Every structure is written in structure tokens, then in C-alpha cells.
Amino acid sequence: MLLIQQLINGLQVGSIYAVIALGYTMVYGIIKLINFAHGEVMMMGAYFAFLAAVAGMPIWAVFLISMVLSAILGMVIERVAYKPLRSAPRISSLITAIAMSLFLQNLALFIFKADPKVMPTIIKNNPVTIGSLQISNITIITFLVSVVFMVILTIFISKTKSGKAMRAVSQDTEAAMLMGINVNSTISLTFAIGSALAALGGILYAIAYTQVMPTMGLLPGLKAFVAAVLGGIGIIPGAMIGGFILGFIETLTKAYISSRWADAIVFGILIVVLSVKPTGILGKNIREKV
Amino acid sequence: MKNKNKKSYLINGLALVLLFILLNVLIKNNVISRYYQGIMVFVFINVIVASSLNLTIGFLGQLALGHAGFMAIGAYGSALFSMYIKEMALPPTALLITSLLVGGLLTGIIGYLIGLPALRLRGDYLAIITLGFGEIIRVIINNLKITRGAHGLTGIDKLVNVTNSFWIAVVVIVILYAIINSRHGRAIMSIREDEIAAEAVGINTVKYKSMGFTISAFFAGIGGGLFAHYMAYLDPNTFNFMKSVEIVTIVVLGGMGSLTGTIIASVVLTALPEMLRGFAEYRLLVYSFVLIIMMIFRPQGILGRKEFSINGLIKHSKNIIKKTGDNAEGGEL
Amino acid sequence: MALLEVKDLKIKFGGLTAVDEFSISIEKNELVGLIGPNGAGKTTVFNMLTGVYLPTSGTITLDGQDIVGKRPYDIVSYGAARTFQNIRLFKDLTVIDNVKIAYHKQMKYNMIEGIFRLPSYWKEEKIANDYAIELLDIFDMKPYADSLAKNLPYGKQRKLEIARALATGPKILMLDEPAAGMNPQETKELMETIDLIRNKFNIAILLIEHDMSLVMGICEKITVIDYGKIICVGNPEQIKCDPNVIKAYLGE
Amino acid sequence: SNGEKETSGDDSEVIKIGTFGPLTGPVAAYGSVMVNSAKLAIDEINENGGIDGKQIQLIDYDTKADASEAVNIYNKLRDQDEVVAIIGGTISGETLAVKELAIADGMPMLTPTATHLDVTLDAPSIFRACYTDPYQGAAIAKYSIENLDGKSAAILYNTDDSYSVGLAETYKESFEEAGLEITNFEGYTANEVDYSAILSNVKDKNPDIIFLPDYYDTVGKIATAIRNMGLEQIVVGVDGWDSVEINYAEQVEGYYFVNHFAKTDKADIVQNFISAYKTKYNTDPNALGALGYDAAYVLVEAIKAAGSTDSEAIVAALSKIEYSGVTGTIRFDDQGDVTQKDIAIIKIVDGDHELLEKIVVE
Amino acid sequence: MLQVENLNVHYGKIHAIKGISFDVKQGEIVSLIGANGAGKTTILHTVSKMIKPSSGSITFKGQNMSNVVPQKMVEMGMAHVPEGRRVFSQMTVQENLEMGAYSRKKNKVEFESDLDEIFTRFPRLKERRKQHAGTLSGGEQQMLAIGRALMSRPEVLLLDEPSMGLAPILVDQIFNIIESINKSGTTILLVEQNANRALHISNRAYVLETGKIVMQGLAKDLIENDDIKKAYLGG
């Protein structure tokens, strides 16, 4: 029983990782950049939601405002910081992304100050009890959100014209231009969607754990990235699977071994998985054609 | 070719000694106070750690994000060792050097073991794996009895000062430079350029990758050891992901594949936060902003892959003199 | 025994059998062509011979030694060197360094000797340097020694790749479409160079090429494959008239 | 006030004292309250004539909670600013990082809040104004057993924080010495947000008491999770809890903790401090502030008593001092730690502190 | 149709194209020939607006194209088959062709009929329509690249070394295809190393040497020119 309860606990964290990882993997899939600032966009999304909630907006408006503002933020970040570096060495863009994450974090520190803010209860915690098991309504919502968005995103990328344009850009930017695809707006769209998803993750996170603070994005961002890599980076369903696996591993470690080893075990498993399957769980092993 | 090289070694060596004498004179006359000396020690430590990482990133071409972990192993390894052999009452310099070597070797060995699985992966995967190893190392140190975990390690002898850290940094840079400009260094660089082609001309890429990675870890360990014996206190959280990022930033800013670039960037990035101390509140904001601007306008770093050298400078200034000479002539016409 | 003996080589990629029942035998100092339609498996054969791909089955014997399962760098020391269909130079290194890297295995000084710049370092570095210059000279590339490989014009890059392969001291040299992207005049010059190095270094050459003027002009023996299988072996005259080859490859 | 270097060079005009702590970054709250309170104290002293007519200048720096920064700052305070003594550091890590330097220089250093045992160990010139962790750990354990009738307890603690680990260990020891049971000894990391796994384990074991030695933000988060999971245990804590009621009044209602002072203490000195702080900074101070405030007064008293700004004289004066402040009576033992200091036992009632009693443990 | 005047292109310090002018008239096949690195690819890239020239003007269908973005060129009826094929390797053959029609208004019927047309021209592609383009052979990829370009119904087609690396039999095929595309009304600007074949199907040609046009004229005249023979036709 306790084990099942612990798995339910894992589902909560896992679903949040999954939502954040979806955006992460999508951005990576298209421009091959580890967008380290993704976690900070999530943080900003949480603050936007916090402000909207404090202002007493209805719940749908809280979600909408936060996701729209974050989408815009994501697009601006890309335009200002990443676009000039598209042809630069990969690692320079990576450093820019890290710097951007630092910048946003410190901007938030400056604006909102270091002490955590308590997120108003926009969804009341209402656990559903089955026997001795307890599952929070927030967990159920988070889980459903992650699955629904995974499906929508998968269909979007594989079936729609914009989705295909994204894939074309990711495989060969120049050739995509020659097809008449507007590469800049395609990449912007990618960032908009990815950032809106990050914000969604941030809101769910803030609701579940009741606090927003400037450093809140750092670890979930990193974990979501690990989840994306675990599932096979660039692969949408992989992000979700990776997120859930990470959630379960973490929770079980905390419950049965010790919380202090949780991060080490998460990374340990990542290392084992990548050693066996270098492209992640759903990744295809493509041998470089010589 | 041989003579040209030897001459340039001589010039650079002479420049170093002059620099050192100048440093000493300034310290003696209290122009460089202990405050500045302290900052200089951090600069030298950063030079060592960052140039060791440059070997992995700039020359081997593999992105590693867990260098703080190696630094931590070196720091704790050498600190525990020097505490352990304290009774032998070695002279301070001997104690420092043996402890550094022990810390470095320990780090090298662990780096080698980590490199075996990690280096099979490429690009971003390697980055995330090394990040993971960095975190694992930190967590382990945080939970070991012998390192005193979260309580932090105290009671380490303060053995490091400006003089010895200066010379250790010089030795490390010279060794790295010598390795890079040898057949082993070329093999390492060929892996950065094209792994498949490197194999096709007879380079054992697995061997040279591990070699590069291990040497890199070894020197990171030396840097960590210096840090330990300067701070005289260690806390596992010092060696977190942000520390790794800081080191990577130095490498990238200086120029991946340029040791002299790393030296310049170490100076800039260690001094910059000190200069910004007046703006405590905006400090990190400004720092990250400057970094973004830097990357946008000079993504290849300050020096790119070039090396700054006295000879180059002499040559360059000769050219300038010649040019101005030409101009002067032009003026006469 | 021939220098290179390949028997019943086969490789599968997933469901696709890219090369099947491939056998070839090359003598010392022989110049052999390997041709066939696009996607026939020519490059794949090279990749197996040089250890990039592990064949599903079959044997490869180079100078009397079995090299199946050996890593590419190892096979180099058995005496096989190659160029790539898509040029793979060490782009950001100088031309001379490109060649010196390939000379790596002939140098013996260890890391300690290198770090301390002991006499062995100076001696071997000088030998390597002189040899690299000599090789570049053969390809008329001495003036480019200090430029970065990526700044060379395309044709020179192809030549540098050949020079680099030669620096490994091979017994057999495998060239994958060396004339691709060259105009007929340049192709003609390349033909002469290939002939020259074969004689000067006394090595065997295996050549993939779609330019028939080159293949027919210098190869003594030609193997034609289609869909991974050999459809014809013979001298240029025989190949030109073979109906299978005409149908699958040459056209009318 | 960020330490503009005085160019006059005439050090008879002002007496300079340094202080440092994390003023930015995630634990900025600790450093700022401490530094602000020390400033408040120094301002008051200056208004009342300073030290024998000389004004005091307090120079503060931000360590970002980073040990290497602390070293640079210490060097800067000593060499550039030429301070005569230091109030600090705020947290243990930064204080330990400058410990060896302070010993070597004989620099008088009074830390208001660094609780790590090693801070004052073999360090003749370093003093500490707060009681140490074993002291308060034993106090709250004693109270849990004797007054709250606890027969079994779960301990949740932060594995990354020396303070939390130390307290968890003392509490456990005291409990086990009394022959009682510790049902859960669950660590979590500094960055933890999801406590459901360990709380499910606690729920499974159902102890009488939960001991939660951590700072208020984390306590608030965990208390929320405890309420959400429907756990009904009494939760007890330590001085880090101070301020938790600001954001989490509902969640911590009815819980207990020990502290250096109680803001509802009627004593004049306490109320005066609180209102002065409020006037100056527009927020409530907490225990870290009270300690910083007391530390500043203690140090100034010592300088006065020493009659000079000579390091050795100040150290000697400090070791003999006895001062009654906001946090009780401060006097130092041979090691430089406070002895016989009052501990306030506080219950959160209607979202405010209720001072139950003040105790002294041996 | 297409007019280029006094074009200059720099890569950093390298002056790759040095003041070139040429034109392509409706219905023509015009060839650019020249040695490696002469600047042929650079010209095509500049014409399709993939790189910015340092000076010079490009006029397409009577309009000045100096300040337009690449997708505008596609919309106006230009298609570019780049050097090295550049198919979208992780997309299927069909998806690649869909991307070719990206710039056109969505019209299912028209799209299907265009697709059929491509498949009748290249039956090989029909067989492989579900296969990932990256796993096609070189010749098949070349067909796909051309097919993809045709999907935008271009009025002008830029072809960069379409025969590079192809088996002789495919080279024949490709040149036949080019001729037939031209016959059905598409204007073609062709870059080729295989100068002989190129000149045989072209109306006119320009000869490039290190960024300059050194000769121009009717293709049939150039074939007979001794200098050309010696330098580009292999004797």
C-alpha cells in the first residue's frame, strides 16, 4: 500500500517534469540548443501567474495571461540572445543560454526579491481518498495536462504545415529557406510554444508546492532536461516518459533510500541508460553515415 | 625551426621572471595589498582549473559541465591527505606539493574512470553526463563521514600564497602548452576536428580522449588542492553546478583552444565581480548581461584559437612601427 | 598471397543487405577500380575494409593478417589508408598539421619526453616536419603548408586528403570518388598524380569513381557491383562491353 | 554604505567596524536583517555620542553566501577599510572561511548568528553571541518530552545544511537517551520541494511529534504539505522558524519552537528594538536581527571598555564582558561562546508568537 | 526574366565575386561554368537571396529584388536546387515534396495533381514515397531535390551541379530531365562541372574564373572554342 502511495506521489512530480520537458525537448529538437533558460521561463511563468492570482483574476485568466506573457518572453529571448549566435559555435550559444538563465534569475531577484512568495490557492487541494490511498486533485490535473499536451504536440509536429516546417528547419535551415519557409518566424513559434509549456509547468508547480521564488526554475529545469535526454531528446513522447520515470525514481529513492541520494541516483540512472542506449529510451540509434 | 622555438622559449621565460620580480617588488612596497594578493591567488587557481578544462573543451572538443566535481575531488583529496600526514612535519612547500600531487592523481584516476563510459557519448549528451557526474561527486562528498559532509572540512593548513600559486600556475600552463604542441596534442586536436578522420589516419581516439580527459581532471584536481590549502575550509556546496558554469564561462570567454585566452579571461572574470562590489544588488545582473553581450559580439571568445605571445607582440609592434614608418614616408611625399 | 584478400563480405543495415558476397583480391602495386550505381554499396565496402563498419560476415586479410573486427586506427597500422567521399579534413588545423597527425604512428616519443622537450622530441618532430613538406611538395602544395585546411579550394582539399592518407605509410590506398566536383581538366591532372604516387610509394590503390575517363584511363582491373553484389570483374575493355554493366551503370 | 575608502587617513576621526553576510542570492534574507539591525544599533550609538565622542562607521559587504567571496571581503575589510573589529559572519560557512585569517591577524570578530561548533574552536579572537545548536537542540528535546508528552518522534532535516543536520543529531540523541523512540529520521536536500514521499513514510509510522529543524521558508512549505496530507502530529522547531507565521500562519498554528527572544516579550528593551527597527526599515525584525543588534552593542561596549582600538585590548575586553540585550544576557566562556543564556519557548497562537517560558539548560 | 548587374560578394575578407553581370531570358537554359572555387555556387546563393551581396542589383521578372527575403523569391517563382542535394533526411519522400509546395496556397487538388506529375517524371520516388530521404541513394536524392523544387511550380529553376557524384547512367537521365523541364516552360540557370554536357543542352553560357566572367556566348560557339576545350572540356 505504502508503495502504491509512493508511486502516486511520484506521479505528481513526474507530470510536472513531463510538462516542462515537453517544451525543452521541442526547442532542442528544432534548434539543437540546450535552452538553459527554459527553467527560468518556467519561473517567470509562475510569477506571472502569481501576480495575476494576487490581482484576483479568474483561474482561466491566470493560466492564459501567464502562458501568453511567457510565450512572448520566450520569443524575445530567442530574438535578442540566440538569433545572433545561430552560426556561432554550439558552445557559445550554450553559454549564452546559461547567461540568460542567470540574467532572468537575477532580474527576478531584483524585481521580486529573494524571499519566496506564497501562491494563492487558485485550485483548492482536495485529495481523493481510496482506502488508505490518497491522491490529490492537483496530481490528477497535472497528469492529465501532461498527457493531453503530449498528444497535441505530437500531432502538431507530425501533421500540420507549421509543424512540418519546424522539422524542416531543424534538419536543414538553408534548404528550408529555399522552400520559402520563414525560418525566423518558425523558430519564434517554437520558442513561443515551448515557453508557454514551461509557464504551464511553472503554474502547476506553484499550485502544487505553494511557493514561487527566483531560484525555483533552476532544478526543475535541469531535471526536465534530464528527463528529455532520458526519453530521447527531441522526441516528444520521450520527454513525457522520461519525466514520469524521473518522478518515480526520485520519489522511490526518497521513500526507501534517502532523499540525500536522490539526485545522485537520478543522474546515475541517466548515465546507465545512456551507456546502454546513447540516444535515450525512445531515441533511434543512427550510425553516422561516412 | 628548432632555434626559433628555443629563442621564443627564452623570451617567454625571461618575461615570466620579470613579471614575477615586478610582482614581488610591488608586494614588498605594499602597492599590492593582501586584499589584492588574495584576489590574485583566486586568479591563479582559476587559471589552472580553467585551462585544464580548456584542454577538454577547446582542444579535445568535448563539452564537459562537471569540472567543479573534479576540483572538489582534488580539494578534498589533497586536504585530507595533508591533514593525515601533518605529523610528519614536512616543510610547508613539500607538504603542499605532495598533497597537490596526491589530490591531482586521485582526481586523474577518477576522471579516467568517469571518462570511460562518458566519452562514448557526444556533444550535448556528454555535457549532461558530466554535469551528472559533477553532481554525484558533490552528493557523495556531502554524505561521507571523512569529508564531514555538510558541516564542512576545517583544520586544513593554509599553505598557499601568491608566490607559490603563481609558480604552480606557470608550471601547469607550461606543461599544458608542451602537451598541446606535441604529437599527443595534435592527436587530441584531431579528435576535435573530426573523429572519424582521426581514426582513419591511425589515431586511437578512445585512448586520446581518455588521455585528454584524464590530464584535464588531474590539473583540475591540482587547482582544487590549491583552493583547499588557500581557503583552509571546504564546503561541498562550493563545488556545485554554478561553479562548473563559472569555469566553462572562463574558457569560452577566453577562447576555446587558447591557453593565453584562458589566462586573460581568468583575470577579467575574477576581477570583474570584485570591481562590481559597489553594486552588490545588480552585480549578477550586470555580470550575466555583460556575458550575453560578449557572446553575441564575440562568440569565439576574446582570443578565439589564437595564442598571445611576446614574440607575436614584438612582431606585431614591429609591423606597426614599420607601417607608421611607411606612413611617415607617405607624409613626406 | 595477394596484398588484400576479401572473401564473401556481407553487411546488413536493419533489413537492408547493403553488400553481399563481395570478394576481391588486390596485388601489391596494383590499381583497381570499384564502380557501380549510386547506392550499390561501394562506400560501404570501404567502410568495412577500414573498420568503420563491422561486416555481418566474411573475411578480410591484409598482408596476411585478418583485420575483421579491428578498430580503424589499428587497421591503419596494418597498412590501409583511405580518403572520404565527403571530404573530412581537420578543417581548423594547418595543412602541415593535417599531414603530421597522420604521421603520428611513426613517431615514438612519449608524453614525458614531449613535455620536457627532450632530444627525441626535437629529432622526431623534425623528421615528421620534413616528411610532411616532402609529401606536400608532391601535390604542389608546399606554399599552402601554413594555411588552414578549410581555406583551401576544393580541389586542393581533395589532394590534401590524399597526402594525409599517404602520410600514414600505407601499403594500400583507397580513394572514394577523388574526382567528384572536378572539371575534366582537373580530373586529368589528378589521374597523373595518382599514377605518380603509386609508382613513387610502390603501393596498391583501390579507387571508387563515377568519372569513366579516369577509371577507364588508369585502372588495370575493375570490379562492378550493383545492389551490393558483384556483377562483373575484368579489365576496362571487358567492362565497357559487358551488357549487365551497360544496363545497370554506364547507359548507352 | 558600501565601504568608500576614507582618504583622510586620520583614523582618530572615526572608528571603523566591518560586517558581512549574504545580502543577495537565495539566503539574502538572513544577511540583510542581521546587517540592518547592526546598522540600527550603530546609528543609535552614534546618536548617543559614539565611542568617547568618536563616530563609528559600519562597513558592510555581500558574501552571496560564498566562502571564497568571504575571504576576499575579509581581506578588503582589513587592508582597504582598515576596520578594528568585525561583526560577522552571518552564516557558518562564510565565518569558517575567514576563521584562519582572523586567528592569524588576531582580529576581534563577534559573530551574532553562526552556530557551527568549530567557529570559535581554537580561535582566541572569535566570539559568538548566539547559543550553539546542541544547546537549543537539547532544550527543545527536553520540552518535547517533558511538556508535550512526546513518546515517539519523527525528525525531518536538511542534509545540505550543517545547522539542520547538527540539530537533528542532538535532538535524536536526547530522545534516545530518554529511552524514547525516533520513528523516522528523514533527510531532504536544500532544493527539495516535494515532501510527499517522506511524509507518507511518517504517516505510516504515526509518531507523536515531528521535529523540523530548518529555516522558515522551508518550514512553511513542509508545514503546508503536512496539513495537505492530513497529518495531525505536533510539530516543533528551532530558532530558524522565526518569521514563519508571516506567510504560513494558518499552517503552523499550534506548533512550538525555541528562539533567542520572543517578539511578544513585554520587556522594554525588546519592544524598543522592535519599534525602532520597524520605524527604520518598515518591516518586523526577527531573531537574526535581535542577535545582530545585540552583537553590535556588545562589540561597542568592549571597545569602550578596552579604551583603545587595539585588537588585543578589544579581545581581552570581550572575554570579560557582561551585557544584557534583547536576546538575554551575553557573557562568554573560555572558548568565546555565550553561556547560561535564556531560551524562549514559543507557541504559535492565532498566528502570533506566544511566549510560554524562558528556560536555561545545562 | 533574371538580370544580375555588377554583383560583388565578400566572405569576410575574401572577395569571392568581383563585379559580375549576366542575364537569363525566358525559356532559356543558361550555364555557368568554371573551375573549383570560381564562385558559381556563390552566385546562385546570392540570386536566391541566401547570402547578401556587398553590392550590385538583381532584377527578377522586372522587379528589383535588392531588399527581399529568400521566401519572397520562392513566392515569386524561383526555385533553387542547392549543391549537395540538401534533402530533409529525417522526413519521408512525400513530406519532402510537401515542403517543396510550402510557399503555395493550400489547394488539395492542385497539390495532388502536381505530386502525380512529379511521380510520373520520377517513378523511383513513387516507389519510395514513405522512405526517409536520408536513406536514399545519391541519385535518388538528386531526383528528390529536383522534384521538391518543381513542387513550387517555379518559373526559374537554379540547379547547382546536379550531376555531381552520380553514376554515368544517372547523369544521362538528369540531363534529359533538365531538358524536358525546360521544354515544358521552365527557365533554367545551370551550374555544372561537367561542362561538356552542360553546354550541349544550354542556349548560352558564361565562363567564370576566380569571381569574374572571362567569356560568354552561345553554347554551341563555346564548345568549339579552343581555350574552353583545353581548360574545361578535358582537351
Ligand SMILES: Nc1ncnc2c1ncn2[C@@H]1O[C@H](COP(=O)(O)OP(=O)(O)OP(=O)(O)O)[C@@H](O)[C@H]1O
Ligand atoms: N549507416 C548506414 N545505415 C543505413 N543504411 C546505410 C548506411 N550506410 C549505407 N547505407 C545504405 O547502404 C547502401 C549503400 O550505400 P553506399 O554509400 O555504400 O553506396 P555507394 O555505392 O557508395 O553510392 P554512391 O555512389 O552514391 O556514393 C545505400 O542504400 C545506403 O543507404
Ligand SMILES: Nc1ncnc2c1ncn2[C@@H]1O[C@H](COP(=O)(O)OP(=O)(O)OP(=O)(O)O)[C@@H](O)[C@H]1O
Ligand atoms: N562560407 C564561405 N566562407 C568563406 N569563403 C567561402 C565560403 N563559401 C565559399 N567561399 C569561397 O568563395 C569562393 C567561391 O566559392 P564557390 O563555392 O562559390 O565556388 P564554386 O564555383 O561553386 O566551386 P565548386 O565547383 O567547388 O562548387 C571560393 O574561393 C571559396 O573558398
Ligand SMILES: [Mg+2]
Ligand atoms: Mg559512395
Ligand SMILES: [Mg+2]
Ligand atoms: Mg559550387
